[in-house]
Amino acid sequence: MRSCFPLILLCWIMSACASLPNVKNLNTELEPAATPKVITGKGAVLSVNSRAALLNKRWAKSGMDLKTQAALEEAATGVPLIKGNKVTLLFDGPQTMAEMFKAISEARSSINLETYIFDQDPLGLKFADMLIEKQQAGVTVNVIYDSVGTIGVPQAFFDRMRAAGVHLVAFNPVNPAKLRGDEWKINNRDHRKVLIVDGKMAFTGGINISDTYAKSSLFRSKSKDKDKSDVGWRDTHVKVEGPAVAAFQWLFIRTWAQQDAADLPDGNYFPVLSEVGDKLVRVVASEPGGGFEIYKAYILAIQEAKKSIHITSAYFVPDEQTVAALIAAAQRGVDVKVVLPGVSDSGLVFHAGHALYDQLLAGGIRIFHLKLAVLHAKTAVIDGAWSTVGSTNIDMRSFLHNSELNVVVLGDSFGREMENAFQEDLRDSEEITKAKWEARPLSDRIKEWSARFMNYWL
Known part of the structure; x- marks a missing residue:
């Protein structure tokens, strides 16, 4: 399979013609509705008066004008807010896997899994065994796995699940002979990590199906002097329950259909969903050739920030517009801090991101490197009230x-949870000051210079 990599790289280079939209003045150019749309548990849209009362009550203490922000975000993404959800933060592999294993073991009708990496290792084998067991018990199990993310996994691993009745789709096959449809889109990858159980519970975030998540990081650990070999990756996931789960389900089914796969087996994928919590949620998805929804949501939140922008990012190689928006925020007095990897599983991305540090530090952005653990989380909390968790890195x-x-x-309550997690990561990090950065060795500078030419394809 390694002989395929030069061809894959060539395809990536040849396909480098896409560009991001101009969002320099996105927050002033949009024409949002006076009051953002809010969907209820029954799928109905709240009346204008009910929306206004809900939003004004919920966001009264926020630094950001979240009513305006929500309306702008809806105008940019076309995605409404959904009320009545319960959202649970999950940190690192052991906690997240325990919750997902519990959900799978209790599944009664369907399990839909969409993942970038699905490794054949002890954790991956346990996951596969559980999916096989549920399929054989009469639960419909559907899996979408990315062909590049699983490029080193033996086909027999997936064939075993298929033979047991699990329905699988390999997203955009690397081998053109296995192509479904008319175009070979090797550069377009499915980087989502989504698990939906019975159409009532959804998980998403940065965690793949891999043994790298068998151990915890230092996050909230009482012992900070662990050996590196005993430390797992630092990552963040969420469990969502309530009406918003239907949005996850719809996106999964759309991806399945876009892969020109066979129809999904019959199942109750969209059960009636009652309101089970008080969280206002927007499920934002993006895909190649689409509307850049997640990019626009990030840019708008940065542009509208009044007090703080706290970002945790595994692969941080921002485009010029994102850099400009972060610097503009810092220069208007917003506290801009980013927690980035101190160690990484991707050397090129690591050094490409470092190539921007001089500009970021000069612009007033404070940079912190997480120590010891590999950072893989992709989160942000802005003004303590706009929060996002997902699969998206801040890169091209x-x-x-x-x-x-x-x-x-x-909302402020979930924002406080996110802010507490960010502060915990700060305690496990080292600040990279301008003086410290200028003292780095020449060899690092050369690596940064070289990697920056590759940042489009990383």
Whole structure:
């Protein structure tokens, strides 16, 4: 399979013609509705008066004008807010896997899994065994896995699940002979990580199906002196219950259909969903050739920030417009902090991101490197009230060439949880000051210079 990589790289280079939209003045150019749309548990739209009362009550203490922000975001993405949800933050692999295993074991009608990586290792084998067991017990199990993310996984691993009745689709096959449809889109990848159980519970975030998540990071650990070999990856996921789960389900089915796959088996994919919590949620998805929904949501939140922008990003190689928006925020007095990897599983992305540090530090942005653990989380909390968790990195690949999914949660209570998590990561991080950065060795500068030429394809 390694012999295919030069051809894959050539295809990536040849396909490098896409570009991001001009969003420099996005927050002033949009024409939002006076009051953003809010969907109820029954799928109905709240009346204008009910919407206004809900939004004014919920966001009275926020620094950001979240009513305006919500309306702008809806105008940019075309996605409404959904009320009545319960959203639970999950940190690192062990906690997240325990919750997903519990949900799978209790499934009664359907399990839909969409993942970038599905490794054949102890954790991946356990996951596959559970899916097989549920399929054989009469639960409909459907899996979408990315062909590049699983390029090193033996086909026999997936064939075993298929033989047991699990329905599988390989997203955009690397081998053109296995192509479904008319175009070979090797550069377009499915980077989402989504699990939907019985149409009533959804999980998403940064966590793949891999043994790298068998151990916890230092997050909220009482012992900070662990050996590196005992430390797992630092990542964040969410569990969503309530009416918003239907949006996850619809996106999964759309991706399945776009892959020109066979029809999904019959199942009750859209049960009646009652309101089970008080969280206002927007499920934002983006895909190549689409409307850049997640990119626009991020840019708008940064442009509208009044107090703080706190970003945690595994692969941080922002485009010029994102850099400009972050610097503009810092220069108008917003506290802009980013927690980035101190160690990484991707050297090129690591150094390409470092190539921007001089500009970011000069612009007033404070940079922190997470120590010891590999950082893989993709989260942000702005003004303590606009929060997002998902699969999207802040880089060109995520915004242009990947199918991604993020959950945006509006409100102070969830924002406080996100802010507490960010502060915990700060405690496990080292600040990169301008003086410290200028003292880095020449060898690092050369790596940064070289990697920056590749940042479009990383």
